[in-house]
Structure formats: C-alpha cells, structure tokens
Amino acid sequence: MRTELVSLAFAFGYLAILFLIAAWGDKRSEQGRSIINSPLVYTLSIAVYCTAWTFYGSVGRAAETGPSFLLIYLGPTLAMLLGWFMIRKMVRIARAQKITSIADFISARYGKSVRLGVLVTLIAVIGIMPYIALQLKAITFSHAVLTGYPTPPIQTLAQETFWLDKSLWVALVLAIFIILFGTRHLDASERHEGMVAAIAFESIIKLMAFLILGFFVVFWLYQGPLDLFSQAAARPDLVGSLGLSAVPGQALGWVGTLVLATLAFITLPRQFQVLVVENVDERHIKRASWTFPLYLVAINLFVIPVALAGLLLGPAAQEPDSFVLTLPLAAGLELLPLIVFIGGLSAATGMVIVETIALSTMVSNHLVMPLLLRWNWLHLDPGRNLSGWLLGIRRVAIILILLLGYLYHALIGDSYSLVTIGLVSFAAAAQFAPALLLGLYWRGANGKGAAAGLIGGFLVWAYTLLLPGFVQSGWLAPGLIEAGPWGVAWLKPYALFGLEGWDIYTHALFWSMLVNVGLLAGVSLFTRQSRLEQTQAALFTEALRPDVMQTPLWLGQTTRGELYQLLNRYLGQAATHRVFERHDGRQSSNARDESIAPPGLITQAEQALTGALGSASARVLINSVVRGEALDLEAVLSILDTTTQTLEYNRRLEQKSAELARIGEELRAANERLRELDRLKDEFVAMVSHELRTPLTSIRAFAEILRDSPDIMVEQKNHFLGVIVKESERLSRLIEEILDLARLESGRMRLNPQVVNLSQLARDSTDAITQLYEERQVTLKLRLPDQEAWVMADPDRLQQVIINLLDNASKFADSTRGEVLMQLEAHGKNWQLAVEDNGNGIAEEEREKVFEKFHQIQQQGQTPSGRPRGTGLGLPISRGIIAHLGGRLWVEGPHFLSGARLVIELPKLQAPHETQM
C-alpha cells in the first residue's frame, strides 16, 4: 500500500475533499445559511495554530528537549484566557474599520500610515516565508519517509528530480485552492467562509490522526502508559529526559519561550486572520477561550509517549521529527502510516492556506497598492476601471508567495530543523506585539515610535537569530558566532553585550523586546501625534465602549458623482451600487451627479475602499476627491473625552428622574387625598347649612305667624312658642355638636383623662336618661358586673357618649314595646360596654356608614313621630371621643334582642390604686 501511486491518490484525494468542503461552505454562505457561525468551528479554525511543526515537530522537540514543547501551547492558553478582553477588542475594531490584516491593523492604529503598513508587511514576509517553506518541507519529507522506509528520507530525496517534488505540486494545488476560495470577492473584509470551513475540517483530521497514532503507540506497541513509562525509566539515558534540565536555558529558557509563544499566538498573521478577520460573532470568543486550550491539550496528550517510544525503538525510528511515521512503519502497518501522513498533510496545508491569504492581502494592499497609486497618477488613464486589476494583483501575490516558499524550501530548506524555523518565525512575529498591544491600551503610542520600535526590534531579531542561522547553514564563517564580528566579543550574536548562558530564543526575545518597547515608548513620549493619529488612537483604545466606533464625521466636500467614479474605478460597478444603496436605500447616483455627498456616504465609501485596499490606500484615495477639512478630529476627540463624563451625568440623571417619578407619584396620591377631603368638606358644609336651615326656617315661619297674627289664640300661641324654643334648642345642640366635631377633627378637643369606674359611670348615665325612657315608654335593662371596671377616661365625655348611645337606642327601639339592654363585660384586656335595642337593626353594609357625618338611617314605613330626630353627628362624635380615649366603637348584630348593638371598648386598667397615685 505504500506505493507512490496510493500515497499520491490519498494526498490529492484529500485535497479534493477540501475543495468540496470549501465550495459547500461558500454556497451555504451565499444562501445565508452559514456553517461557520458556531463557536466550535471558530475554535477549530484557530487550531490552524497547530501546523506540521506541531504534528511532526512536537515529538521531535519532546525527544530532544523534554517538556519544552508544551510551552508553545501553554502560551496560547494564557492568551486565550485574556481573549475576552483583548481579542474581542481587536475584533470590534477590525469590524468597525473594515480591517483585513495585522499590517492594516497596525497601520490604521497609527493614523492609517502607509509606512507602517509597508514595514509590517516586509517583516511578516521575511519572518514568515521560512515557516511556509517549513510546511512544504514537511510534506516532502513525510512523503519520502512514507514511500522510502526504511531508506532514510535524505537518500530517497536525493534520487528525486526537482519536478517530482510532491510539495511543488501540493503548493500548486493549494495556490488554485486559495485563488478560488480566498479571492472570490475583492472586499477582503468579507469572510472566506468556504476556506474557514475547510480549515476547521483539517483541524479535525489532524487531531484524529494524532490521537489514533497515540492510541496505537500506547496500547498496541505497549501495554498501556505504565508499561511505556517503566520501560523508558529503565533506560539510563532517558531518565532525565522529562525534567526541566532537558529544556534549553532551564528555568529562564522556560519563561522566555512561554512569553514568546503567548505573543506570537496573537501576532502571527494567520492567527490574526482566523482570530479577528474571520470571526463571525464576537460571542464565539467566549466559548473558544476554553475549548481551544482543550484542543491543544488533546493534540499534545500523546506527544511524550510517542517520543519515548521512538527513542526506545532506536535507530529504526530515524530522526525524531519523523517518529510519528516511522513507529507505525517499523511495526509493519500499512494503513496507519497513510492516516498519519494525511494528518501531517492537513496540518501543513491548513497553515499554508491561511498564511498565504493573510500575506497576500498584506502584500497587495500594503506593498503593491501604495506603489501602484503613485505610479498610477503618473501614467494611467484615470477613467480606467482598476477593480479587475486588484484581484489580479492579489492572485499573483498568492502564487508568488507559494513559489517563494517552495524555492526557499527547495534551495535552502535543509539547513534548519523544523523546530528552529518555527521559533525563529515566532520571534519575528512577536516584534508586532508592542505596536499592537500597547496601541490597544496606550493612547499616547504614536506612529513614529511604532516604526522605530518595529525597525529596531526587527534588526535585533535579524542579528541574534537570522544571521547565526545563516552561519549554521554554512553561508557565513562560524567565527561570527564564536568570536563575534571582527573579533569583537561583546557583539557575539548569541551573547550580545556579554549576556551569556541564555538559550538563543530567550536571549533574542529579551534584546529585541527591550529595543522594540524602549523605542516605541521613548519616541512616543518625545514626539507628537498627528491629528488623524490622535483620533485613531482614541478610537482603538476606547473600542470596547459602546457606540464609540460610529463617531467619525467627514466635514470635507465632494460630489456624489466624484465619489461614484472613484468607487467604480477601484471596486467595480456592483460593489459601488451596493455602497450607494446601503446609504440611500435606493440606487440614485451616477457618475454625473453634481449634488454634495453627505458625510455618512463619504465614511461608507472610505470603509468600502479600506476593505478592498487597506486603510492607508483608502485614505489616500478619499483625500484625492474630498476637498477641505477631511475629518473633524477635534470633535471626535472631544466626544471621546466627554463620553465618560456624559455616562456619569446620564447615570445621575437617571437616578434623579427615578426620584422625581417617585415624588410625582407621592404628590399625585396626596393630591387625590386632598381632592377627596375637599369634596368631603364641601359636602359637610352643604349638609351643615341644610341642617341649620331646617330649624331656622320653622323658627322664622312661626315667628312671622306670631308677628302677623296679633289675634291668635293663646293655646296656639303657646304651641308656636314651644316649637320655636324646641327648634332653637335643637339649633344650639347642633352647633355645639359641630363645634365638638371640629375640635375632634382638628385635634384640639381637650380631654381630662382620669381613672374612672365604667360600671358606675354607666349607672349614672342611666339615671340621667330615665326620664326620657319613661316618656318614650322604652324599658331599659342593665347587666352590669359587681366588680369595678376601671378604665382611663374623661368621665364627662364618656358619659356624653353613653347617653348618646342610650338616646339613639331608645329612638330606634320597637315603637310599641320598646326595649333596650345595656351590658358591661370584660373581654380579654378590655372592657366592652354594649347597648342593644329591639328595633329593626342595621343592615350589615350600613354598619360603618352610621359613623359618617349627617348619616340618617332610613326608617322604613314609620316616621319617628314624637321622637326628635338626631342631628346625624352624635355617632361620629362618639367614635371620635372613644378613639381619643384609646378605645373603639362599632356596630354589630344583636346578641340578645333583635335590633342593633353598639359596642364601646376601652382598655382595662389593672391596678387602679397604683394608677391613682
């Protein structure tokens, strides 16, 4: 099965599947049913971090330097833990400003600077190109191991001709793939959904392949992990292999590599592409923050067992970098080596695809476009449509990058081992970290500082890592490393300024970061920012604040026609129509439209150009048609600065308005109450007037009769005079009661509380009223206890109440056989004095109303003839007095007779003698 043909069929069959998946992903995207809109796919796409370097190189690194391979994955774990702040911020900025690469991001942060874009792109291409070459080399190498085993791959490859190198053909297929799925539309800020789907699929394949191999090694070649580890422990040369002593630079090297991996995870162009540009929904970052580290754990789980097994196998296992293939090959298996080969292929192709897209975008937008724009002004006919050109440039860039990568691999690739190139690339990418991360959080960082830092850091990187690498490849004299250039010892690239004993990566990282951060901070502190830089810096550092990214305003002027021509030229007609439609809601402009373009439209046009050409070029183009003041920077900055204050004011205002609402509610309630009281007062006044008028009317009528009729009979005269006297008494009683009521309600009634025997008081009251009862022919029964019933009360007032109750009872008792019962009894802690009659009683719903002022009970069918009518104020006054005395007065159903029962309740006094003192 290990024939050339089978392995090639597998490899290209696998690539064909990638095409199908990518095509499917793009189709679903066009239908609006995205398959990559899930945190799982996002996680898997980030796993493009695990390249062939992971797949083959981790085992190699574990075999040679123990646990240090884990640092490459612990770093991203740390970075992802902070992803919810950092990556989310970058995603938000990139989305708002249509940023398409890390070069664009850094250039946009520092005032859309063309120079920084060029710088970042150059560093990326120089630093990352070897890394792409490394992937192609891994493909060639693994294929040679697969087909040539047990012949060492070096020999197999030596027999091959240039044109038969598999990685050349793989690179060409990948170029087609990337052109098809990576440059479908000009607007690079639109996501490459098909490409991302294919990458996610590749991440599954490489993980599965490695796990299958791991299970095979641990449970097939050995009887489980314990067996493997005990066999390894028995070999004296392997005993120290898993400790820190195996790590280059020991503890210091450990820290350095961890920092390097953390920084590189964020700044590698392909990671920026999948983390930021291809992110569909920022909420996915949250899930990926822990699922991606979990993926890393899974893919590293079997690295140490495989490495130990390879070391135990001896010479048959060949180079450590190819243990994953040679272990199953040495066991004589057929299918498993193919699966592993496909796994390695998936790891390599995934990296090449994403990295090439990222680099080609950077090269076309930040190297070629700025050149083209200058050249263009000199030569090209301005009416010419350039949108086709732009896609062409990007496609050529893709092919060139892949070919360069291949040539690098084919010509000089043998000089480095896999791991070395990987970490050298990491160190190059890490040079973006200060400009990127400081730029995200420090508003004062400026473009001059960033450029100085990048150049300085890159030069130190080249001197401490790249140059010695050339020496090791044999292109330069070894004396450079051992004695330093021109024999100057303190310039030795691996021990700069005498800093010896460090591993080369920590050493390079330290010096390059020192120079990079130092220049960035120092230059930023001592130079000024341009206005545009200030705005962009503010927008970037404040990106997580809501609504900040919508602030830019154009104040310059241009016509819609000019804008239309510009967009049409660079984006093509369809995209131009989309921009105008999005703004206007309809297609209304054409190239000859002379009306003024609104600021929103100019902003949208700039964003559309940024998505296609990068922010720096877009800026240049917009400036070429917009006249006058471009951006109102002062306004934007002041908006940003005042946002915090505004938020605080808003919060306070909200509090105030809540308070006001509550007070308003209270006022409304109080108003209701006042209106009600007002209404009651009016009613009361009306009733009082009415009650006063009735006796007055009769007094006046009888008095007039007496005045006008001098010859009236004496008896009649006396009768009339009697009526006048009676009505006058009634009038004065009424007035007295009204005064009482007024005192009660205003709280000015004076009571003289003293200890009173309620029993005695009740008896005295009956004595006072006996005459009346006799007149009315009503029997009064008493049920009073023998003991004394002490209460605290004003005796006069209490007697007034009791008499009032007895009087009422006699009025409403049965007209023929009137009967009233007065009863006093103890009731818990109170005394209850009840007065009950045998009249018709009071209906349940009427019982509270009798305590309303001027309420008169309707006496059905009978008039209280011969009995004076009440004023309707007696009961309200009584209740008021009892309430003042701390008791209660209410009506209830009859207990012994048939009518109403009115009850006075007053609290008992327990020890009257003591209280009297």
Add this chain to the structure above:
Amino acid sequence: MKASTTGSRLIGLTLLALLLFLPPILLLFDRPGHSGLSILPFYIFIAWLGIIALAAWILERDHEN
C-alpha cells in the same frame, strides 16, 4: 456589573495560570516520580486541565445570564 465580575475572575485565573506554569512553583514538581522519570509533564497537564475547567466554569456561567 456582571461583565466586570467575569473580567476580574478571568484576570485572576490568568495570574493563577502564570503562577502554576512558571518557576518557582514549577520547580517544586521537577523531580523524579517513583518510576524515575520527572513528574513535571504530568503536573503541567493536570494544572492545564484545571485551568481550562475553571475558565469553562467562569465563562459558561456568564454565558447563561
């Protein structure tokens, strides 16, 4: 309010991860186990999984709200 709690917890967790993955805590585990091999890799895997579990707990709890 909720978001800032999650944020503080994540920062705390990152600091914990740094503590666990860096010397001197790391050095405590760089010694041979009873098989003779260093237990350092096992320690790292266990600490790593613990950090991931905590991160999942913090982030998914926040997710539900």
